[in-house]
Amino acid sequence: MTTLVDDAVAYLRPRIGGDIDLAVVLGTGLGGFAEAVPDPVEVPYADIPGFPQGNVTGHAHRVVAGVLEGRRILVLQGRSHYYETGDAAIMRTPIETLKRLGVSTLLLTNAAGSLKRDIQPGQLCLISDHINLSGTNPLIGDRGDGRFVPMNDAYSPRLRQRMKRAAMSAGVRVHEGVYCWMSGPSFETPAEIKMIRNLGADLVGMSTVPETILARRFGMDVIAVSIVTNFGAGLETAAAPSHEETKQVASTGGIALRRLLNAFLKGLDDVT
Numbered sequence: 263m264t265t266l267v268d269d270a271v272a273y274l275r276p277r278i279g280g281d282i283d284l285a286v287v288l289g290t291g292l293g294g295f296a297e298a299v300p301d302p303v304e305v306p307y308a309d310i311p312g313f314p315q316g317n318v319t320g321h322a323h324r325v326v327a328g329v330l331e332g333r334r335i336l337v338l339q340g341r342s343h344y345y346e347t348g349d350a351a352i353m354r355t356p357i358e359t360l361k362r363l364g365v366s367t368l369l370l371t372n373a374a375g376s377l378k379r380d381i382q383p384g385q386l387c388l389i390s391d392h393i394n395l396s397g398t399n400p401l402i403g404d405r406g407d408g409r410f411v412p413m414n415d416a417y418s419p420r421l422r423q424r425m426k427r428a429a430m431s432a433g434v435r436v437h438e439g440v441y442c443w444m445s446g447p448s449f450e451t452p453a454e455i456k457m458i459r460n461l462g463a464d465l466v467g468m469s470t471v472p473e474t475i476l477a478r479r480f481g482m483d484v485i486a487v488s489i490v491t492n493f494g495a496g497l498e499t500a501a502a503p504s505h506e507e508t509k510q511v512a513s514t515g516g517i518a519l520r521r522l523l524n525a526f527l528k529g530l531d532d533v534t
């Protein structure tokens with residue numbers, strides 16, 4: 263009997279061509295990166311067995327494959343979130359499919375709130391580590407010893423170094439910080455933001471962490487970049503966060519992200 267992952271791999275492999283150097287998951291409002299891929303192969307998630315179709319505006323929900331800066335990339339343009347269905351493993355089939363297609367490096371992007379004054383809306387922040395305050399885990403119900411995944415260095419120090427070098431060469435400023443996963447979809451209260459800050463987080467958001475856990479489960483190296491769209495509730499500005507703001511600021515800041523990712527792709531073969 264074949265699984266959904268077998269079926270997804272069988273469907274995608276002949277369409278996307280050869281080996282993939284890097285897979286990228288695009289967060290809210292960041293779809294512009296996929297639009298920059300010349301002569302792309304585009305496959306709607308709806309056509310791929312087990313790929314979630316999603317119900318959040320700001321995500322296109324298709325796979326885009328192509329060559330950028332001489333590297334073969336596979337972009338997941340749009341993700342599904344835990345809050346859409348209550349299934350923390352909603353991205354399991356796409357992530358496992360990437361692994362089965364031979365992807366060894368996964369770059370995750372997202373829109374996030376900032377908890378630090380110097381990490382400002384419109385700016386980029388590499389994720390160095392995370393705090394999972396969602397109360398769940400995408401590996402709950404998984405079988406076998408492989409589920410006990412170590413999370414030390416979940417965000418590859420080697421790839422973070424490369425990303426910092428890419429930022430220098432592209433002239434793009436990147437911060438580095440700890441990302442806290444909250445379930446959403448409601449934004450945090452000011453009291454929750456204060457708590458998360460005291461716990462040591464620099465960013466807050468509703469995604470990425472389950473995908474990192476799944477990618478580590480399947481043995482992939484992970485690098486993650488947030489585009490900061492707002493300060494956390496109750497900080498700095500009186501305005502309440504909104505999804506409109508998230509989409510708008512992410513798509514403006516996405517231009518810097520695109521420059522950064524292009525430079526990262528260029529440096530992908532560097533020895534260290």
Ligand code: HPA
Nearest residue numbers: 373374375466467468503
């Ligand atoms: N909180 C949670 N998720 C987010 C935020 C936020 O302030 N901004 C963008 N995604």
